[in-house]
Amino acid sequence: MTEEKKFYLTKEGLERIKNEYKNLKELKLAKTKGESPKILHSEDLNPEYLAFQEDINFLDSRITELDNVIKNAVLIRFPRGEKQSVIDLGATIFVEVGGQADEFTLVGSLEANPSAGKISNESPVGRALMGHKAGEAVVVSSPVQTTYKIKKVKYSIS
Amino acid sequence: MKNELNFLIEVGKLKTMPRMGWVLRKINNPETIAAHTFRMTLMAWILCYQKKINVNKALKMSLIHDLCEVYAGDTTPFDNIPSGKRKREFFNEWPRLSKKEKEKFFLNKYKKENKALKKITSSLPKKLKKEIMGLWNEYENGSTQEGRFVRQLDRVENLLQAFEYWKEGKKFKIEPWWIQIEELVDDPLLLKFIKVLEKKINKKK
Numbered sequence: 001m002t003e004e005k006k007f008y009l010t011k012e013g014l015e016r017i018k019n020e021y022k023n024l025k026e027l028k029l030a031k032t033k034g035e036s037p038k039i040l041h042s043e044d045l046n047p048e049y050l051a052f053q054e055d056i057n058f059l060d061s062r063i064t065e066l067d068n069v070i071k072n073a074v075l076i077r078f079p080r081g082e083k084q085s086v087i088d089l090g091a092t093i094f095v096e097v098g099g100q101a102d103e104f105t106l107v108g109s110l111e112a113n114p115s116a117g118k119i120s121n122e123s124p125v126g127r128a129l130m131g132h133k134a135g136e137a138v139v140v141s142s143p144v145q146t147t148y149k150i151k152k153v154k155y156s157i158s
Numbered sequence: 159m160k161n162e163l164n165f166l167i168e169v170g171k172l173k174t175m176p177r178m179g180w181v182l183r184k185i186n187n188p189e190t191i192a193a194h195t196f197r198m199t200l201m202a203w204i205l206c207y208q209k210k211i212n213v214n215k216a217l218k219m220s221l222i223h224d225l226c227e228v229y230a231g232d233t234t235p236f237d238n239i240p241s242g243k244r245k246r247e248f249f250n251e252w253p254r255l256s257k258k259e260k261e262k263f264f265l266n267k268y269k270k271e272n273k274a275l276k277k278i279t280s281s282l283p284k285k286l287k288k289e290i291m292g293l294w295n296e297y298e299n300g301s302t303q304e305g306r307f308v309r310q311l312d313r314v315e316n317l318l319q320a321f322e323y324w325k326e327g328k329k330f331k332i333e334p335w336w337i338q339i340e341e342l343v344d345d346p347l348l349l350k351f352i353k354v355l356e357k358k359i360n361k362k363k
Contacts (some may be wrong), residue, residue, distance in 0.1 A: 051285065061212065097337075100253075100254035102255065104257060104260075105257065112344060114342045115263070115267075116261050116263055116284050117260040119341055124341075124343075124349070126344065140340050142340050142352075143333075144337060144362065145357060
């Protein structure tokens with residue numbers, strides 16, 4: 001149930017995941033410490049047992065997912081010096097698309113939320129913009145060709 | 159069972175609530191929110207088996223993802239636009255905003271929908287209520303594999319519906335959907351699905 005790949009995360013994103021992992025481990029321990037419900041109630045399956053198992057399965061699945069993320073996490077570090085003008089993970093990019101100004105931050109897939117201005121580096125637009133600088137124009141082709149005129153590249157903690 | 163029945167009566171309203179994006183584009187007899195959910199859930203099922211994710215969870219997530227709209231209504235990306243900017247060729251372009259504007263819009267929408275979902279699930283047993291709220295939060299925040307997949311699937315179903323309405327009468331420009339989908343989707347399976355749709359559209363042109 002896990003994706004075997006590297007997960008690019010901001011410091012805050014990784015902290016959030018580590019906290020959730022720790023909390024879920026503690027919750028599982030608390031749930032399993034006491035006596036668990038019996039499998040049978042008279043001769044029927046005990047509904048409390050089924051609900052208990054469902055909760056444990058849910059916790060196990062999420063703990064495994066988070067464990068995999070933590071093990072394969074790569075922290076996003078801002079580039080220094082001249083490299084600050086090049087688009088990489090963590091960059092906030094100011095663009096002009098079809099005459100309209102737009103602005104978003106390039107993040108890893110786990111933290112992407114385009115509605116809140118965070119675009120995944122694995123999306124077609126994210127991939128196309130990586131490695132480019134202010135002043136350049138990047139064309140993204142789908143059935144329509146869209147030109148992203150890069151106005152400014154900035155690295156800062158949001 | 160009275161509470162469960164009341165819940166089902168309330169969510170049944172989604173069967174007659176039209177999707178606002180199509181109403182604004184003056185599509186005749188536009189799909190309802192429930193109709194969108196129906197195909198999206200089928201898509202989740204038939205596409206999920208090709209992925210290493212929890213299908214059961216993804217299906218439930220898809221089923222509940224728009225329940226909040228019973229009370230919160232259907233929000234469109236064009237609601238982002240300050241009224242002063244809503245002038246030229248309203249739907250011919252994908253709305254562009256600053257990061258601050260996007261964050262503000264996202265937060266407001268989240269708060270409104272969270273409140274609405276709490277209201278609609280309030281009569282359900284505690285365990286069910288907790289499950290629905292949890293699934294919706296995973297979907298909204300994309301905090302799990304299933305959440306990220308289903309959130310993107312929502313956009314892909316919308317693209318497919320846009321293609322179908324567009325091919326019927328070409329009453330609106332299809333380009334904004336293609337432009338936005340290249341920013342919204344990063345799931346390899348869904349990108350592959352989009353390529354197949356793209357080929358189909360090119361054949362129809």
